[in-house]
Amino acid sequence: MIERERLEMDVVFVGAGPANLAAALHLKNLIKEHDELIAAGRKKGNPLGGLEIGVIEKGAAIGAHILSGAVVDPIALRELMPDFLEQGCPVDTVVTEDGFWYLTDKRTIVSPVTPPPLKNHGKYIASLSKICEWLGEKCEEAGINIFPEFPGAEMLYDENERVIGVRTGDKGIDKDGKPKANFEPGVDLLAKITVLGEGSRGSLAKQLTQRLGLNTDSEPQVFSLGVKELWEVPAGNFAEGRVVHTLGFPSDTDTYGGGWIYGMKNNVISIGYVTGLDYKDPLIDPHAEYQKFKTHPQIAKILQGGKMLKYGAKTINAGGWYTMPKLYADGVLIIGDSGSFLNGQRIKGIHTAMKSGMLAAETIVAAFDHNDFTSKTLRHFEEKVNHSWIYDELYAVRNFHASFQSGRWSALVNSGLQFITGGYAWGFMPKEHHIAGHERMEKLEAYNYKGDAVEQRYPDLKFDKQLTFDKITDVYHAAVAHVEDQPSHLHILDTEICATRCAEEYGNPCQRFCPAAVYEMEENAKTGRREIKVNFSNCVHCKTCDISDPYQIINWVTPEGGGGPNYKGM
Numbered sequence: 001m002i003e004r005e006r007l008e009m010d011v012v013f014v015g016a017g018p019a020n021l022a023a024a025l026h027l028k029n030l031i032k033e034h035d036e037l038i039a040a041g042r043k044k045g046n047p048l049g050g051l052e053i054g055v056i057e058k059g060a061a062i063g064a065h066i067l068s069g070a071v072v073d074p075i076a077l078r079e080l081m082p083d084f085l086e087q088g089c090p091v092d093t094v095v096t097e098d099g100f101w102y103l104t105d106k107r108t109i110v111s112p113v114t115p116p117p118l119k120n121h122g123k124y125i126a127s128l129s130k131i132c133e134w135l136g137e138k139c140e141e142a143g144i145n146i147f148p149e150f151p152g153a154e155m156l157y158d159e160n161e162r163v164i165g166v167r168t169g170d171k172g173i174d175k176d177g178k179p180k181a182n183f184e185p186g187v188d189l190l191a192k193i194t195v196l197g198e199g200s201r202g203s204l205a206k207q208l209t210q211r212l213g214l215n216t217d218s219e220p221q222v223f224s225l226g227v228k229e230l231w232e233v234p235a236g237n238f239a240e241g242r243v244v245h246t247l248g249f250p251s252d253t254d255t256y257g258g259g260w261i262y263g264m265k266n267n268v269i270s271i272g273y274v275t276g277l278d279y280k281d282p283l284i285d286p287h288a289e290y291q292k293f294k295t296h297p298q299i300a301k302i303l304q305g306g307k308m309l310k311y312g313a314k315t316i317n318a319g320g321w322y323t324m325p326k327l328y329a330d331g332v333l334i335i336g337d338s339g340s341f342l343n344g345q346r347i348k349g350i351h352t353a354m355k356s357g358m359l360a361a362e363t364i365v366a367a368f369d370h371n372d373f374t375s376k377t378l379r380h381f382e383e384k385v386n387h388s389w390i391y392d393e394l395y396a397v398r399n400f401h402a403s404f405q406s407g408r409w410s411a412l413v414n415s416g417l418q419f420i421t422g423g424y425a426w427g428f429m430p431k432e433h434h435i436a437g438h439e440r441m442e443k444l445e446a447y448n449y450k451g452d453a454v455e456q457r458y459p460d461l462k463f464d465k466q467l468t469f470d471k472i473t474d475v476y477h478a479a480v481a482h483v484e485d486q487p488s489h490l491h492i493l494d495t496e497i498c499a500t501r502c503a504e505e506y507g508n509p510c511q512r513f514c515p516a517a518v519y520e521m522e523e524n525a526k527t528g529r530r531e532i533k534v535n536f537s538n539c540v541h542c543k544t545c546d547i548s549d550p551y552q553i554i555n556w557v558t559p560e561g562g563g564g565p566n567y568k569g570m
């Protein structure tokens, strides 16, 4: 039995993304106001200045695991800190030009008008990783405890299923599960309120949702995978402040997908491609889709003479309003992407994540004021969401992603009509509305594929290491590092399925949907059959495997703290 240190805090935030950092900082601001009002005799109650607030983060530093586009709508940032620019918020540049291109195989159709949801004029292009690093500093200045390299590994419950905190991951366990000389057991962080802001497909949010049935009244979540590179391009190839979104090539019309190019300072561009993880063709490889995107003449011209600087990949929860789980239970709140706050139509979740955090902070102050941390008080979080601009924004696009599950053309008609009618759906939708992506994947035989050779889907794709890169080269540019001598954090619940049913039916799609070459089928010299090999140290923490495996037998858990990609500056 491992003896663990118990640390008593009042509020613990799991994950240092925009949602939780905004929540923690807003909480501190609200507490200050609350205490000042009490001191001035204008409010009754107890001062809350002594509350212990902690933020834990699995990355080696704040921002290390943050990957985004990013065009930032500053609405929430401005509410949090009206003088965010004067306070040094590291935005890169202001959007001065919007564009929307429809790409065919060789041609570019430049839309004369940018669809209103993709108009970004006046918003900010930024590295979200840098913004989080800065927000983390602001939190520390405000007296919030920030703990990088502390993954939340398990939720802690009392005998009444009330959440009482979180257990952080052990350090120094070898690959066979035995303690090494540097073994340090995880800590039990006890808190009156635990806030989960783990981003898309949070591993604790998944555990909690399953255990407490928080998603029984919501539709299945649907996800996309964003694959991104930062490039430095020759001056004049793409203007600073220019934002272009694309539709069409290389996605097929059954697959949700689109590209982006954002012009930053110093001739750096953020370029990437989003592939819906509700695709049907089992040979689709989102990393290959992105590489193919770059070979389009229009895109290749922008990159010509340039140099790839960094790489990253991360999932995006695209389902929106109808896929939102219940956002509270006794002792716990769920915010940001973990709570499905992203606006899929605008491909923006930073502002909604931050606002959800700020509303959570208001709920937390009220809970401490009433000394009640049960659902009775925490349910007010959902009411606050329903009465905020989050509701107005997300409810109006509630049918957006589901309509793409009926194919691109009907979705375009449907989403145009939805825009006019405030989100009303006109049919052309799957009867079940949102369908979980892994349930939509079809078998190899539906496409007459012979085996799992990816060339069947991408016959012309080559990795020339100038314009296009293989996964291993890209992973190198994500600066991924994990301690090698630790148990794999990618748990395959039944590897026999991989070697048999999955190989025959789907050709082991994990080899393709993982954008970091974690999964390989390797011939076992003894048995002569191909078996799964997991290169967990390549993992970029995107969570695609946990989402997309057709048998749902891959469980992503947190590795030793500090391991993973380094997206600093991405």
Ligand SMILES: Cc1cc2nc3c(=O)[nH]c(=O)nc-3n(C[C@H](O)[C@H](O)[C@H](O)COP(=O)(O)OP(=O)(O)OC[C@H]3O[C@@H](n4cnc5c(N)ncnc54)[C@H](O)[C@@H]3O)c2cc1C
Residues within 6 Å of the ligand: 014, 015, 016, 017, 018, 019, 020, 056, 057, 058, 059, 063, 065, 066, 067, 068, 069, 070, 071, 072, 073, 128, 150, 151, 152, 153, 197, 198, 199, 200, 202, 203, 204, 226, 227, 228, 272, 313, 314, 315, 316, 335, 336, 337, 338, 342, 347, 348, 349, 350, 351, 353, 558
């Ligand atoms: C490729 C891509 C492009 C995007 N482009 C845009 C854009 O242009 N504009 C926009 O507004 N939005 C964009 N988004 C969406 C936006 O990035 C997210 O909506 C937003 O970052 C969500 O914030 P969050 O705080 O909920 O989660 P995240 O930003 O994902 O942060 C979660 C943090 O929690 C940490 N964490 C997770 N689990 C644990 C754990 N168990 N223990 C400890 N730490 C943990 C993670 O390491 C991470 O640091 C994009 C997303 C992607 C992937």
